[in-house]
Amino acid sequence: MASPGSAPEAELSAYRLRRERELNSLYTTARSLTALGEVDEVLRSIVRHAHELIGCDFAYLSLLDEEGHLIVRASAGTISPEFSSARLPPGLGLGGRVIESRAPYWVSNYRAAEALPHDSAFDLLVPREGLMALLGVPLLVGDEAIGALFAADRTERPFEKDEVALFSAFAGHAAVALNNARLYEQTRSSLERLKDAYRTIEDQVATMERAAAVHESLTHVVLTGGGPGDIAQLLVEHLEGTVTVLDRDDRIIAARSPGAPGAYAGAALDPALREEARTTGRCATARRADGAHVSVVAVGAGGGHFGFLALARGHAPDPADVRMLERSAQILGLLVLMRDARVEAEERVRGELLMELMSPAPLHPAQRDRALARGVDVDHLDTLVVAECPGRTASDVVRQLKPLSARWSGLAGEYLGRATMLLRAEDPDAAARALHQELRRALGAPSLVAADRITAAERARSFTLAQRCLKVMRALGDEDRGAGTRRYSMYALVFDPDRADDLDRFLDDELGTLLAYDRRRSTDLVATAAAYFAQAGNLSRTARALHVHLNTLLKRLDRIGTLLGEDWREPESALRLQVALRLHGLRAVVDGEAPGSAG
Incomplete structure (x- = not known):
């Protein structure tokens, strides 16, 4: 029989395995770029790692030819030889929809997807391959779609938002690797044809090798658990300018300058420049009044906006510098995506721990260890808090309590429809007042907080007392207050069952x-x-x-x-x-x- 904590542990384990697949795929793709391999080799590498990353039955990659047809160039997990060289005319099928919209698109049952314009030749291959659920994302080089990357399953099922976002981020990374491989082949062909242009070609190769080295360094930052500050410092070393990273709320989260790595020497970003970068998805550059050139790239992944990456220096960036900035923004987007997934998983585990602690059943040693790993000593959680805010759901209040719970070495979550928190406090009344002030500031609205001292590990009883005390407070006309249940002890006959x-x-x-x-x-x-x-x-x-x-x-x-x-x-x-x-x-x-x- 599985222990009560096995489900969360399995979920965390699955998350770590998925993260490992992400990083391994990212690293392998970067190695392909660094090695400047053949296009076909890069194509095979992309579909192989896409197949592993998304965990689908099979994956394939199609590129556009000169006439606009999508031609399958590489696949992994397919069983039909004809499918491995399939052609799709312009505007038809899910691939046509992805190319036209330059955005991800998926269907849970391709054969039943009447909204898609079907191609009869391709539809003949679908039953042979057993294709059912299909996700396609565009391969974009700048604003140009060069093809599409597909993940398919042989059973009907939807694709979750996280899968689409992760697959889109990987496709952007793969497009860069594929484009660099194409550029390398073009450069090598030019070298063979134009012996007299050797010096120019040598400079181009050196630029690409520098870009490849930076990309490998960026990948190393990701693999070693680095953050925005490490990426900013790396760009400072290679681009010799001030680098600034802003989050989705335009707050500076990392800033590095050549003279003082910990200082911010730039100025506020021009709103018009930020809007251009966000709208176009490309690097936008403008010259400031002080003569410095500022280049801005929007940070995002899977259609989400996470902030901006900016470079300020005395001269304008060359194309290689622009590619480096855009590639760094993609890496930052992937970091944010993984961080958000990690935070979401951690919050879910903490919420589940609270539910387990509220249960009358004895706490399993594994659950106690999981709590200690998160800085929570369950034996010292002696105060229970219930909070509410008129006009706000319990989930809204819990969302504000969760970051506060870490500061109080406690746990927060939703229990029986109520925003609940377990914490350690010498004075429940003082704790309730402090939490009330924090909640009121975060929610921007009046709120009520009741705290009760837990005796003999009877957390469920404390929950009953606290939530009934809230009703008494409201009935007495208190609409914006934090207090312990003892403050209302004269009404204990009412709220104490x-x-x-x-x-x-x-x-x-x-x-x-x-x-x-x-x-x-x-x-x-x-x-x-x-x-x-x-x-x-x-x-x-x-x-x-x-x-x-x-x-x-x-x-x-x-x-x-x-x-x-x-x-x-x-x-x-x-x-x-x-x-x-x-x-x-x-x-x-x-x-x-x-x-x-x-x-």
Whole structure:
């Protein structure tokens, strides 16, 4: 039997294997580029690693000929010889859609995809190969589509967003490698034909070798777990200028200069230049007022925008420098994509750990070890917090709690539809106030936070107390506050299920006669008494609040006196009755009953 923690561990293991496939494919493609191999060799390498990367039944790559036909040039995993040399006329099939749109496109069942214009010759090959689900992404060199890369399965299924994004990022990388291999072949042919142009060709080869060396260095950064700062420093060393990396919110996350590696010597990026880079997907260059040339490339992968990469220096970049910047932006996009996937997996595991801790079952040692690996000592999680924000879902609130949980060495997630957090705190009330301030600032709206000290590892009980305490806070008019449940201990009879019998006895002693009378006669004496005390005994205001005539009110008050005794408005009796009425109303809110019910 699998342990409770096996599913998350399997998921993390699968994620690590997928990441390893990504990096291995990236490294192998880079080696093909560095070796300046033959085009056919690069084509075979691309489909082989694409097949491994996406984990599909088979993969193939088609290139456009001079007449616009898509011709299969390489495949991996195919079984039909005819399919390995298939031709698709312009504008037909899924390949035609990918070339025309220059964007990824997929179908879960190619044969049933009526929205695609089918080619009869190609459709004859589909059943022989068993093709069913098909994903295609364009191979782009600048704005030009030179072909398409396909992943296919022999069973019907959808392609997830992450698969499409990853396959698109790989296709962009593959297009660079293929284009460089083509350039190398063209250069070698020119060298053979034009002996008198040897010096020029030698310079071109040197430029390509420099670009290949940089690309291999970039790949090494990825393989060794480097980040934007490492890539920025590498570009500074090769391009001799100030390099800046901005995230999707235009915040600087890395900046390097030749004179001071940790300093930012550039200026704010021109919005028009950023927009051009983002719109075209190419490097955009402009000259600043101080004479420096600024080159900007948008960082993205799979159609997502992750920020910008900028180079500032005294002279404009040459074509090789532009390619280097664009290639670096692709690598940065892949890094962000992998980082986001890693963060998402980590957050999912932390949420699952919280669910396991809330379970009454004993914690498995493996679960305890997984928590310790994330800096969480489950034996010291002594406080439970429940939070809510009107107009926001529990998922929205959890999204803000998760980064806070790491600072508190705790866990955050959604439990029974509530934003919940387990943490370690000396004072639950102080913790609730601090978390309330953080949440209010992050959400930009009033919020409520209740914290309860966990005793004897009864986390489920603390959850019940905290979430019921929130209802009491709201019923008392608190709409923007953080507090511990002890601060509302005078209302504990209402929100503590273990004291429900005490509350029942108290309410029965003080209100039982009125409640029974209301049930039998369909009257509303309980509400009348509550309104009377709420209006400080003022008869006119009480009548207006109840929307009844003054004579009607007087008759009701006389009836209350008859049932409770004429001293019901005396200080001692009135105090007990007011407390009972208040607790009765609060319990109706907490339990979701009508305030006048017997409860």
